Amino acid sequence: MLEMRRYVQGVAAWCCCMVLLHGVAAWVAAAEVSRLGLWEAASKHAALPVAVGLARSSARFLRPGRLLHPSRTALASAVKTFIMIDDRFGATDWHPMSYDNSIAFLGPAGTYSNEAALRFAARLGIEEPRLVECTSFDEVFDCVDDGVTRFGVVGKENSLEGPVTATLDNFAFRTDAVILAEEVINVSHCLVAHPDAELDTIVRVASHPQGIAQCRRFLATELPGRTTLAVSSTAESARLAAADPTCAGISNALAAELHGAKVLCRNIQDNPENQTAFALVGRLPDAELISGDRHKTSLALFLRADKPGALQMILSEFTYADINLTMLQSRPTKKQLGDYMFFVELDGSIHDFDVQTALDCLRLKLREVKVLGSYPVE
Numbered sequence: 001m002l003e004m005r006r007y008v009q010g011v012a013a014w015c016c017c018m019v020l021l022h023g024v025a026a027w028v029a030a031a032e033v034s035r036l037g038l039w040e041a042a043s044k045h046a047a048l049p050v051a052v053g054l055a056r057s058s059a060r061f062l063r064p065g066r067l068l069h070p071s072r073t074a075l076a077s078a079v080k081t082f083i084m085i086d087d088r089f090g091a092t093d094w095h096p097m098s099y100d101n102s103i104a105f106l107g108p109a110g111t112y113s114n115e116a117a118l119r120f121a122a123r124l125g126i127e128e129p130r131l132v133e134c135t136s137f138d139e140v141f142d143c144v145d146d147g148v149t150r151f152g153v154v155g156k157e158n159s160l161e162g163p164v165t166a167t168l169d170n171f172a173f174r175t176d177a178v179i180l181a182e183e184v185i186n187v188s189h190c191l192v193a194h195p196d197a198e199l200d201t202i203v204r205v206a207s208h209p210q211g212i213a214q215c216r217r218f219l220a221t222e223l224p225g226r227t228t229l230a231v232s233s234t235a236e237s238a239r240l241a242a243a244d245p246t247c248a249g250i251s252n253a254l255a256a257e258l259h260g261a262k263v264l265c266r267n268i269q270d271n272p273e274n275q276t277a278f279a280l281v282g283r284l285p286d287a288e289l290i291s292g293d294r295h296k297t298s299l300a301l302f303l304r305a306d307k308p309g310a311l312q313m314i315l316s317e318f319t320y321a322d323i324n325l326t327m328l329q330s331r332p333t334k335k336q337l338g339d340y341m342f343f344v345e346l347d348g349s350i351h352d353f354d355v356q357t358a359l360d361c362l363r364l365k366l367r368e369v370k371v372l373g374s375y376p377v378e
């Protein structure tokens with residue numbers, strides 16, 4: 001009986017603590033709002049996140065696990081009302097352009113990007129796409145941003161070399177285009193050369209920097225001492241090789257055939273499992289053009305300040321929402337040495353409840369959460 005009474009007293013004391021904690025949280029928020037005014041308090045992120053943080057941690061204690069999501073979302077949405085956020089996926093001020101079926105890609109004909117562009121065209125149901133050749137991924141983004149083409153194709157990640165940084169930087173700092181779909185291409189490189197060339201007449205090997213990096217071991221063992229030359233694409237290297245017996249290229253067999261080069265060696269990449277994921281980029285109103293069963297979401301996350309535990313805080317929101325991350329990459333903000341932002345790719349759609357919850361919570365803590373796309377994967 002005595003034990004029972006102690007237990008009841010314990011529970012009552014615990015409840016009082018929780019009520020007190022919520023009271024303090026509300027009081028802090030109210031004091032800050034009355035001191036600064038609602039808008040300033042919210043935009044300074046001073047009182048409200050503190051209140052939310054306290055309320056969340058006590059609520060976490062009250063209702064552990066996934067049961068907590070409704071209260072997390074309610075809190076996050078309540079605060080979201082007062083804080084300016086970059087949520088282009090919720091934006092409404094979008095003006096449709098006059099559309100055609102054009103796709104910008106890294107040329108010339110025969111690149112892996114070309115192959116990806118044709119696959120995307122098939123998924124879009126475009127029978128005869130108008131393919132616009134570009135000399136870099138920057139130019140592909142420019143085509144989409146300036147309305148020169150409706151779609152663009154850019155490399156996103158390679159299984160041997162990792163994320164394509166030129167693409168990430170465009171997404172973080174330059175473009176408003178979004179990822180509409182992803183396509184994975186098997187990359188099987190050949191050493192291609194002038195019809196009269198042999199291995200020992202080659203003095204230079206040209207290719208896209210990714211192509212050269214993916215064949216490092218082959219070049220060191222089969223063509224030691226040869227210089228390498230970075231060119232705009234693998235197919236461009238085939239074109240160069242076809243015109244110069246001393247310069248080989250690294251491309252696929254189709255590019256060699258299209259540009260008049262011959263194949264000297266096949267499958268020269270350092271790992272037979274070489275794949276590159278390409279992104280179809282376009283404007284937001286086209287976000288639902290391609291549908292699928294499985295989705296990925298890509299984000300660029302900008303910190304308010306560099307401080308201990310910042311990355312752990314980001315990761316814990318995903319862990320808490322039970323979301324699997326498929327890519328994590330830090331990149332310099334280009335403002336000062338040591339200042340970094342993060343790219344995250346996760347399993348799930350922006351429309352999933354768990355994903356929305358995690359994003360709402362991150363928006364309270366970060367300077368910017370930029371959604372780069374929520375798209376079907378094959």
Ligand SMILES: O=C(O)C(=O)C[C@]1(C(=O)O)C=C[C@@H](O)C=C1
Binds near residue numbers: 110112208276
């Ligand atoms: O040069 C090409 O063929 C491209 O499409 C570019 C690219 C890349 O950006 O990674 C695509 C696939 C290979 O990984 C090598 C180069």
